[in-house]
Amino acid sequence: MSLTSAKPLRTAIVGTGNIARQHAESLQRLTEETGGVELVAAADTDPDRLAGFTSEFSIAGYADTHALLAAEHVDLVHICTPPGAHTSVALAVLEAGGHVVLEKPATLTLAEFDRLAEAEGATGRYVxxxxxxxxxxxxxxLRGLLESGAAGRPLLALCDTTWYRDQAYFDVEWRGRWDTEGGGPTMGHGIHQMDTVLSVLGPWTSVSAVARRQARVTDTEDVSLAHVAFENGAVASVVNSVVSPREESYLRFDFEYATVEVRHLYGYTDTDWTVTAAPGYEEQVKAAWTAGPADVRSEHLAQFRAIAAALHEGEAPPVTTTDARRTLQLVAGVYASAFGRTPIAPADLGPGSPHYALMQGDGPVW
Ligand SMILES: NC(=O)c1ccc[n+]([C@@H]2O[C@H](COP(=O)([O-])OP(=O)(O)OC[C@H]3O[C@@H](n4cnc5c(N)ncnc54)[C@H](O)[C@@H]3O)[C@@H](O)[C@H]2O)c1
Structure with a gap:
């Protein structure tokens, strides 16, 4: 369906800090591309931030979520507050009849996430x-290559998010605290690439992990290492760090007949990928790889296009609560394994687990 014929989704942003600018610019690009969305308002509890943002994007401003929801009819709200406020703001939006786009990490805990998923079911709105x-x-x-069968079975993945955040980064009040950020680089940084791996390899079945505070003064880990097994038989090694001076985001997938790799930092383009076929499989791997889409950078705009298109079709927008929960559960699994010094399966992380209500559970144990 062409979005130009559909009524634009009236959209607001709650939280007008760093990442909100990316949301606003992407939404305005999408308005130009399709007319399918219209950014109309923002809310922030910090009046100065709010004023700068609303004047830059020529939209209405409100002192908090409730004032925004009372004054504006909005179809969709993008939540760009620190993670600790995600659940309460999202519940208010759902109850007011709006759909929600939630910045990562979706919630601080699995318990909070399940409250959101329940509200999604009860209201018929989407998160x-x-x-x-x-x-x-x-x-x-990469997904197309896997589905085509041309590269054979996935065997092994490497997932390294080795970034650098100096001590001053942790001066921001909500960073590096279990109660406001829900974890360190596993929850706040590596979650992007762990989610990408899960989106390719599917459900995970066990994780064995180590978490350490190597260099930063912070409540959470600054490094974690994990071995993850998947239902499809693949295994992955995952490294999450904020103490690595040469920064990199690296993914490697070894299939039976091909290795696929990407090296980037905060977003990749097609030129960041390399594909190496096993001897004798060059032509079939190349044909399957090049059959896929091209020229789409991994950025917010790309996801917002998919979200708007799904909502205009009345479908659940990606990334759905089922998808996001799987990733959050892996994060909880890393902490449960690291602090309990034992392998963890998804079934170990139900409401009876201390890691269900708090990411760190009864830990941390360093
Ligand atoms: N997807 C990505 O690549 C990416 C990158 C950076 C940050 N993030 C995520 O985006 C979120 C925000 O991060 P940031 O760096 O922009 O934070 P930030 O501190 O720069 O901005 C957060 C804003 O939210 C406001 N706020 C706090 N509580 C509020 C509430 N209850 N109601 C309304 N406004 C409130 C603050 O005043 C502030 O202006 C976090 O969840 C973070 O993990 C995602």
Missing amino acids: ATVSQHRFGSGVQR
Whole structure:
């Protein structure tokens, strides 16, 4: 369906800090591209931030979510507050009849996430979680390659998010605290690439992990390492760090007949990918890889296109609550394994687990 004929989704942003600018610019680009969305308002509890943002984007401003929802009819609200406020703002939006786009990490805990998923079911509105790296053409091609069978079975993946955040980064009040950020680089940084791996390899079955505070003064880990097994038989090694001076986001997938790799930092383009076929499989791997889409950078705009298109069709927008929960559960699994010094399966992380209500459970144990 062409979005130009559909009524634009009246959209607002709650939280007008760093990442909100990316949301506003992407939404305005989408308005130009399709007319399918219209950014109309924002809310922030910090009046100065709000004023700067609303004047830059020529939209109405409100002191908090409730004032915004009382004054404006909105179809969709993008939540760009720190993670600790995600659940309460999202519940208010759902109850007011709006759909939600939620920045990562969706919630601080699995318990909070389940309250949101329940509200989604009860209201008939949708919650989509931001995970922009699922939407670049490279990952779309990778999924196509897997589905085509041309590269054979997935055997092994490497997933390294080795970034650098100096101590001053943790001066921001909500960072590095279990009660406001829900974790360190596993929850706040590596979650992007872990989510991408899960979007390709599907459900995970067990995780064995280590978490450490190597260098930063923070409540949470600054490094974690994990071995993850998947239902489809693949295994992955995952490294999450904020103490790595040469920063990189690296993914590697070894299939029976091909290795596919991407090296980037905060977003990839097609040129960041390499594909190496096993001897004798060059032609079939190349044909399957190049059959996929091209020229889509992994950025918010790419996901927002998919979200708007799904909502205009009356469908659940990506990334759905089922998808986002699987990733959050893997994060909880990393902490449960690291602090309990034992392998963890998804079934270990139900309401009876201390890691269900708090990411760190009864830990942390360093
Ligand atoms: N997808 C990505 O690549 C990406 C990148 C950076 C940050 N993020 C995520 O985006 C979110 C925001 O991060 P940021 O760096 O922009 O934070 P930030 O601190 O720069 O901005 C957050 C804003 O929310 C406002 N706020 C706080 N509580 C509020 C409430 N209850 N109601 C209304 N406004 C409120 C603050 O005043 C502030 O202006 C986090 O969840 C973060 O993990 C995602």
